[in-house]
Amino acid sequence: MSTPVVVLAGFLGAGKTTVLNQLLRSAADVRLGVVVNDFGAVGIDALLVAGWADSAVSLENGCLCCSTDDGSVDELLARLTAPRRGPGLDAVVVEASGVAEPSAMVRRVLTTTVPGVRYGGLVVAVDAVEFEATRLRHPQLDDHVAMADVVLLTKTDLVPAEEAARLAAVCRGLNAWAPVVPAAKGQLDPRLLFETPPARQRQLALGEVVHDPGDPGTHVHSMYDAVEFRSEAPLDPRRFVAFLERRPSGVFRVKGFVRFAVEGSGQRYLLQTVGAAVRFERGAWPPGSDRATELVLVGAGLDADALRRDLRDCVHDGEPLRDEMAMMGVLRSTEGV
Numbered sequence: 429m430s431t432p433v434v435v436l437a438g439f440l441g442a443g444k445t446t447v448l449n450q451l452l453r454s455a456a457d458v459r460l461g462v463v464v465n466d467f468g469a470v471g472i473d474a475l476l477v478a479g480w481a482d483s484a485v486s487l488e489n490g491c492l493c494c495s496t497d498d499g500s501v502d503e504l505l506a507r508l509t510a511p512r513r514g515p516g517l518d519a520v521v522v523e524a525s526g527v528a529e530p531s532a533m534v535r536r537v538l539t540t541t542v543p544g545v546r547y548g549g550l551v552v553a554v555d556a557v558e559f560e561a562t563r564l565r566h567p568q569l570d571d572h573v574a575m576a577d578v579v580l581l582t583k584t585d586l587v588p589a590e591e592a593a594r595l596a597a598v599c600r601g602l603n604a605w606a607p608v609v610p611a612a613k614g615q616l617d618p619r620l621l622f623e624t625p626p627a628r629q630r631q632l633a634l635g636e637v638v639h640d641p642g643d644p645g646t647h648v649h650s651m652y653d654a655v656e657f658r659s660e661a662p663l664d665p666r667r668f669v670a671f672l673e674r675r676p677s678g679v680f681r682v683k684g685f686v687r688f689a690v691e692g693s694g695q696r697y698l699l700q701t702v703g704a705a706v707r708f709e710r711g712a713w714p715p716g717s718d719r720a721t722e723l724v725l726v727g728a729g730l731d732a733d734a735l736r737r738d739l740r741d742c743v744h745d746g747e748p749l750r751d752e753m754a755m756m757g758v759l760r761s762t763e764g765v
C-alpha cells in the first residue's frame with residue numbers, strides 16, 4: 429500500500445498550522461508524517477507541530493513550490509517514508525508556505541520518484557476573515573480554490589454565520605465539486621482529508637499540472653518578503669505594542685516568540701498577526717531553550733532595515749521592569765486572559 433501525500437495550502441495565516449495541529453492531536457489512530465515549509469529563516473511552524481507528528485521534516489527560508497532544486501520535495505518525502513522500525517506512516521501532509529503556488533506543489537508530489545508514495549489531493553484553507561480582501565490583491569487565490577479537492581473554510585468562529593454561508597457559496601462558485609468544509613479553530617473530521625479521492629487528475633488535464641511550471645513572476649510569493657528579527661535581550665512590552673500598532677500596512681503576517689522585560693512575565697509569548705488581527709498566546713519556554721525573541725515578518729514591499737531598526741528600539745536593556753501595568757497592552761490581545 430502506498431502512502432498518500434496530501435498538500436495543505438492556503439494564503440498567509442489562513443490557518444494551515446492550526447488545522448495540522450488539530451489533525452495531529454485528534455487523528456491519534458492515523459500515523460502522520462508532516463513536511464512544514466516556513467517562508468522565512470525562523471522555523472516557527474516546525475516548533476508548533478513538534479512533538480505531535482510521528483515523523484516531521486521542516487524546510488525553512490524559502491518556498492518549496494519555487495525551490496530551484498526539483499529534488500527537494502523528493503528528498504523530504506524519502507526521509508519521511510524511509511524504512512524504519514515499527515509500522516510505516518498512514519499519510520503525509522505537506523504544509524505549503526503561505527505564499528506557495530499550490531499547482532507547483534501538486535506537480536512536485538505528482539512527479540515524485542520516491543517509491544511507495546502517491547499524491548493524495550490538495551486541501552486549500554480559505555480564511556473567512558481575510559479571503560475577500562486578499563483575493564482582491566491576489567486574484568490567483570481564486571485559482572487555488574478552483575483546483576482544490578477539499579476547501580477548508582477556516583475562522584468561521586470569527587464571522588457571523590451568514591457571512592460564513594456566503595463565503596462557502598463563493599468557494600462553491602469557484603469550485604463546484606470540492607466539498608467546502610468549515611474548520612473553526614482547526615476542527616475537522618480527519619477522514620475528509622484522507623478519504624477524499626484527489627479529483628484534480630480528473631478535473632484538469634494532468635499534463636498541465638505536470639509540465640507547466642507557470643511563470644514564477646506571477647506567483648504570489650514573488651511579491652512577498654520575509655524579515656527576521658532575533659534578540660537575546662527581552663523587549664519592552666509598551667514599545668513593542670506601539671510598534672505593532674503602527675506596523676506598516678505591507679506587513680501582513682508576523683509570527684514568532686517574544687520575551688518581555690517585566691518582572692513576573694518570564695513566560696514565552698507566541699505572537700501571531702494576520703492582517704489587522706494581533707494575538708498572543710502565553711506558554712512556558714521549552715526546557716533548554718535560549719529564551720530569545722525570534723520573529724518573522726512577512727509582507728509586500730517591506731523596508732527590512734527600517735523594520736529591524738524599529739524592533740531594536742523595542743529591546744529593553746538593564747534590569748527587568750517592575751511595573752505590572754506595562755503588560756496591559758500585551759494582555760489585552762492574549763488568549764485566555
Ligand SMILES: Nc1nc2c(ncn2[C@@H]2O[C@H](COP(=O)(O)OP(=O)(O)OP(=O)(O)O)[C@@H](O)[C@H]2O)c(=O)[nH]1
Nearest residue numbers: 440441442443444445446526582583612613614700
Ligand atoms: N479564532 C480562530 N483563529 C484561528 C483559526 N485558524 C487559525 N487561527 C489563528 O490564526 C493565526 C494564524 O494561524 P496559522 O494556523 O498559524 O496559519 P498558517 O496558515 O499556518 O500561517 P502561515 O504558515 O504563516 O501561512 C493564529 O493566531 C491562529 O490561532 C480559526 O479557525 N479560528
